[in-house]
Amino acid sequence: MADNTFKISIITPERVLYEGDATMIEFNTVEGQIGVLPMHIPLTTVIAPGICTITEPEGVKKAAVHSGIAEILPDHVTLLAEVAEWPDEIDVERARSAEDRARERLANKAEGVDVLRAEVALKKALVRQDILA
Amino acid sequence: MASMRDIKRRKQSVSNTQQITKAMKLVSTVKLQKARTKAEQTTPYFDAMYSTICSMLAKAGTVNNKYLKDNGSEKKGFIVISSNRGLAGGYNSNIVKMITGGDYKKEDVKLYVVGHKGGDSLAHKGYEVVKDYSPVMEAPIYADAIQICNDVLNAYAEGEIGEIYLVYTHFKNTVSQIPKLMKLLPAEIDEDDVANASQSTALMNFEPNEEEALELIIPKYVTSLVYGALMEAVASENGARMQAMDSATNNAEEIISDLSLKYNRARQGSITQELTEIIAGAEALN
Numbered sequence: 001m002a003d004n005t006f007k008i009s010i011i012t013p014e015r016v017l018y019e020g021d022a023t024m025i026e027f028n029t030v031e032g033q034i035g036v037l038p039m040h041i042p043l044t045t046v047i048a049p050g051i052c053t054i055t056e057p058e059g060v061k062k063a064a065v066h067s068g069i070a071e072i073l074p075d076h077v078t079l080l081a082e083v084a085e086w087p088d089e090i091d092v093e094r095a096r097s098a099e100d101r102a103r104e105r106l107a108n109k110a111e112g113v114d115v116l117r118a119e120v121a122l123k124k125a126l127v128r129q130d131i132l133a
Numbered sequence: 134m135a136s137m138r139d140i141k142r143r144k145q146s147v148s149n150t151q152q153i154t155k156a157m158k159l160v161s162t163v164k165l166q167k168a169r170t171k172a173e174q175t176t177p178y179f180d181a182m183y184s185t186i187c188s189m190l191a192k193a194g195t196v197n198n199k200y201l202k203d204n205g206s207e208k209k210g211f212i213v214i215s216s217n218r219g220l221a222g223g224y225n226s227n228i229v230k231m232i233t234g235g236d237y238k239k240e241d242v243k244l245y246v247v248g249h250k251g252g253d254s255l256a257h258k259g260y261e262v263v264k265d266y267s268p269v270m271e272a273p274i275y276a277d278a279i280q281i282c283n284d285v286l287n288a289y290a291e292g293e294i295g296e297i298y299l300v301y302t303h304f305k306n307t308v309s310q311i312p313k314l315m316k317l318l319p320a321e322i323d324e325d326d327v328a329n330a331s332q333s334t335a336l337m338n339f340e341p342n343e344e345e346a347l348e349l350i351i352p353k354y355v356t357s358l359v360y361g362a363l364m365e366a367v368a369s370e371n372g373a374r375m376q377a378m379d380s381a382t383n384n385a386e387e388i389i390s391d392l393s394l395k396y397n398r399a400r401q402g403s404i405t406q407e408l409t410e411i412i413a414g415a416e417a418l419n
Contacts, residue, residue, distance in 0.1 A: 013178045013275045013360050014171075030349075031340050044185060045340040046349050069350055071185050080181055082275060082353065 099125035151385035158378035165371035206295030215251025222377035278360035302369035310369035
């Protein structure tokens with residue numbers, strides 16, 4: 001294997017979603033989108049809902065990663081995601097209805113509605129649909 | 134001596150019970166295996182989370198973080214994980230004892246319970262149950278742990294409780310489950326681990342800065358602990374039930390063999406008696 005690859009692992013509480021060698025990984029953080037190549041400076045950052053793209057020498061893999069933290073080391077990236085899934089595990093219908101629900105909540109701004117939570121739910125629903133589009 | 138019919142009836146009832154305990158044992162064996170694999174799958178996540186926290190603390194120190202400092206409240210929050218069903222030997226009462234046997238003032242204890250059995254008996258003893266998450270115990274998922282942690286951390290942030298503890302049963306192996314009490318917040322991280330981490334990751338950067346990142350990550354760390362505890366508790370519950378049902382089945386076996394002996398003796402007794410009566414009757418006629 002050429003030396004321009006590094007190890008990537010995506011770990012959720014329920015399972016190890018991905019483990020392997022790749023040439024690049026891109027994902028969303030609370031500070032914005034980042035792409036990481038091998039030999040990146042050590043960095044720990046907080047993940048925001050988004051599509052995580054893993055570029056392997058053999059091809060590209062995509063996963064929806066919703067929240068968690070990422071630990072980047074020169075030769076290893078660990079995504080500790082609270083929720084992460086492959087596109088084929090996503091239920092579009094559910095994502096759509098979740099989107100509608102979240103939008104309705106945000107539009108009504110009724111008392112007792114957790115705006116932040118509704119926004120996060122909306123983001124997750126959109127990411128889930130994006131990755132399948 | 135009890136009559137033959139009584140003994141027979143009793144034997145039948147014991148053997149019915151034995152069938153039930155046998156079936157329950159089989160069911161919990163299967164459940165245990167499932168729960169065990171699930172509990173083992175949470176370990177990589179937790180380990181990675183712990184080492185990240187250590188390296189962050191090594192870099193950031195125990196700077197002004199609300200989760201690492203005492204907030205002055207006397208109250209203690211306990212997340213108590215027991216089970217919804219009984220017949221698991223000492224499983225639930227051991228958990229209850231962790232609280233009643235501890236050195237805590239009853240007024241200072243606020244409970245967040247998972248599992249009817251532990252929750253009900255603690256409430257009965259006069260402890261304050263703030264919230265009950267019992268349905269979670271049927272099939273705990275990560276979202277449940279998030280829910281519990283949100284409530285507890287909010288109470289902590291608002292100063293309603295000053296310390297958070299987690300009480301659950303640690304699954305050591307199939308035959309040994311140990312009730313455990315663990316302090317969640319203010320977080321206590323092993324100094325040695327922090328020192329080790331500081332040597333290896335001296336160059337780690339944080340985005341956003343250390344303090345903000347720490348504030349976002351500590352709740353996730355606590356959540357992963359609670360989730361791990363839920364998983365282990367499910368495994369422990371089934372392990373405990375499996376053992377309890379195994380010994381119940383064995384006891385039933387013993388009682389049945391004892392009763393068989395008595396039954397045979399009674400049968401023999403009645404035959405002998407009948408014979409004596411017939412012979413006596415025949416002699417009287419002669």
